[in-house]
Amino acid sequence: MRLVEPAGIAAAALWLPRGRSRADDAVREGRLRKRQAGDLGHEEIPVAEDVAPPDMAVRAARAALAAAGVEAADLGLACHAWMYYQGHDLWSPAHYVAHRLGALRAVPVGVQQVCNGGSAAVELAAARLVAGAAGAAGAAGALDRDARASGTTPIPASAPAPDWALVTTADRFAGPGFDRWASDYGVAYADAGTAVLLRLPAGPSDALLLRSSASVAAPELEVMHRGADPFALVPRGHRPRVDMRATKRAYLREHGNEPFARANRHAIGAVVAEALDGTGVDPWGPGLRYAVLPRFGAKTLAESWVAELAGHTSAEPVDYGRTTGHLGAGDAAAGLADLLRRRALAPGESALVFSAGAGFTWSCLLVQAPRRTA
CATH class of the missing domain: 3.40.47.10 (Thiolase/Chalcone synthase)
Incomplete structure (x- = not known):
């Protein structure tokens, strides 16, 4: 959008x-x-x-x-x-x-x-x-x-x-x-x-401008968080605690890892392209400064995100989640807050802010530090 x-x-x-x-x-x-x-x-x-x-x-x-x-x-x-x-x-x-x-x-x-x-x-x-x-x-x-x-x-x-x-x-x-x-x-x-x-409309004092957003979904992957379990009558009706490992193991036994890996590769490239489309922001230009990663584990980011992003943009991947962990629904918003707290973007520079969640859906926000006029 x-x-x-x-x-x-x-x-x-x-x-x-x-x-x-x-x-x-x-x-x-x-x-x-x-x-x-x-x-x-x-x-x-x-x-x-x-x-x-x-x-x-x-x-x-x-x-x-x-x-x-x-x-x-x-x-x-x-x-x-x-x-x-x-x-x-x-x-x-x-x-x-x-x-x-x-x-x-x-x-x-x-x-x-x-x-x-x-x-x-x-x-x-x-x-x-x-x-x-x-x-x-x-x-x-x-x-x-x-x-x-x-x-x-x-x-x-x-x-x-x-x-x-x-x-x-x-x-x-x-x-x-x-x-x-x-x-x-x-x-x-x-x-x-x-x-x-x-x-x-945006105001002259706004810290950032939201230029665009993009989302891509793979609804067929909802089974990764459902597994082989029947529908329960009450929350945690199958296990005393939430166990996404169990449902993912059931999915992997039947489908293997390739369907998710393929969807993840496609989605990351697709949200980058859609977020930048028509904005005039060059994915390989110096004006696109950062790619703010979801707050997942270091190995997951290195294997599933950083390596894939390198084929779509030269923006520097940044992981603000080492000291916070994953914040549930809040990764993207926390990324925006960290960009502002660190004053990471010079006037005119842009960043891509990513998130992803079960379902699966991947999203990307394109934000820009406004150019100030005297």
């Missing part, structure tokens, strides 16, 4: 809890083999011991709103994405986030696309902003035509007020239902809240 007019990213925030879970403790407890710990590459990852996931999202959102100087009452949309249990049954965490922030005019929307939820929510928010801007322009044009037809003088239009959208994510991978070190292969699951504040 290329935005004819870039959306402004006024702020992005990453909130990390103080608690930590160490890889060597997981090895000592028998939950993780030493070789697997080395493949992951994380010494420790953040753990929220006493903060619920939606409250982590609220903390990140407050930081983003404060950084941009925006009131929650001005938000028109509040998207919240998550992967794992949010703390209540049959309940909307998106509405809770909006309520706690005081965003009572916003329409809360929950997005549950597993690990790709944050990127999906950014796409949804951007599309909503574009549609709102198009509707406002159409209404203004109709009023102008009516005024001219009636012989009256139309009132000069002032600069349009921006529409604001907030995207939050939060996950807490707490036991006993989830083992953050051993519930999956090649990924360590950590706790965090994130927030991204978008507006259209």
Whole structure:
């Protein structure tokens, strides 16, 4: 989805809890083999011991709103994405986030696309902003035509007020239902809240511009997280804890690894091409500075991402997840926050921000540091 007019990213925030879970403790407890710990590459990852996931999202959102100087009452949309249990049954965490922030005019929307939820929510928010801007322009044009037809003088239009959208994510991978070190292969699951504040039209103070987004899916791979299990009546009806290793083993026994490897190769190339299409950004040019990777284990990134990206762009791969681990739905939003915190992009430079999640879906956001004028 290329935005004819870039959306402004006024702020992005990453909130990390103080608690930590160490890889060597997981090895000592028998939950993780030493070789697997080395493949992951994380010494420790953040753990929220006493903060619920939606409250982590609220903390990140407050930081983003404060950084941009925006009131929650001005938000028109509040998207919240998550992967794992949010703390209540049959309940909307998106509405809770909006309520706690005081965003009572916003329409809360929950997005549950597993690990790709944050990127999906950014796409949804951007599309909503574009549609709102198009509707406002159409209404203004109709009023102008009516005024001219009636012989009256139309009132000069002032600069349009921006529409604001907030995207939050939060996950807490707490036991006993989830083992953050051993519930999956090649990924360590950590706790965090994130927030991204978008507006259209973009403003002169916006930290980044969202130029485009791209997503590619391979729905036939949903079986990797279903395996051979029948449909259960209740959560964790088959096992006492989430065990993605079991379902993936069942998939690999029947299909082998090649279908996923082939889909992953295709998807990474496809989202890069789609994200850059029509933007004027050269995948091999110096203006495309970074490729911000998902927060997966080091071996997974090296074998499945870095090697593949090298055939599609010369942008430098960056892994901001060594000290955080995988943040559930929040990898892409956290990547945006880290780009801003590190002031990684010079004016005019761009970055590709990636995420991927079960289903499978791969996404890429193209962002650019605005060129400032005197």
